[in-house]
Amino acid sequence: MIQFERVHKNYRTATRDVAAISDLSLAINEGEFIAVRGPSGCGKSTLLSLAGGLVLPTQGRILIDGQPISEMTAAERSSFRGDKIGFVFQMFHLLPYLTIIENVVVAGNGVTSAEVRERAEQLLSDFGLTDRLTHRPGELSAGERQRVALARALLNHPRLLLADEPTGNLDPENASGVLELLAHFHEQGGTILLVTHHDRAAGYADRSLALDQGRLVESGAVETTT
């Protein structure tokens, strides 16, 4: 689905040139659940941003369904992201002034059709949040907020979920709840690239990768705990 071919990503600032990703080759296959681990600053978020076409490589190629990202226009990349990819972040990134249902519906690319609303309500119901639809994010627990963020990410039936430390701010019980929802998406054929510090979270994946200073240092199958 996504192939990295000898990808480098450097960030140039006024004072320094940082090699965030160095010579990384990786195939993310359709239906795979990949966990990425590594210390802070090793390039995990940059890897997700590259996979989602949010940033472009400095060197090397990234292919999406065989098409090089560099040959896509910004509009094509954006449309691919909107249609095929869901994002989940450690800090949830919900809009505080919108209700829960509005926070999910907003991912429908501005289309608030009855169908989008129905899908949003279904997801929130599946995630145990039916009685919270008109609440605002500030009234929810961290675990509930992450479930809302996941519902928003899944609204458009993405093929790929890019998750950046989605359990990083959750207690073990809520973290397990979110991981179970990710596992369910994977069981239904979804592809996941999960950045995590937690061994337990990585235990849900088919394959575990480790990054160190922008380089892939370990890659292997992991035993599942499910």
Ligand code: ADP
């Ligand atoms: P991680 O997610 O593993 O913490 P990041 O991908 O966020 O790592 O960062 C990798 C390296 O790139 C770090 O040294 C970080 O300081 C640097 N970096 C990340 N984003 C930028 C940016 N926009 N400008 C400059 N340096 C950046």
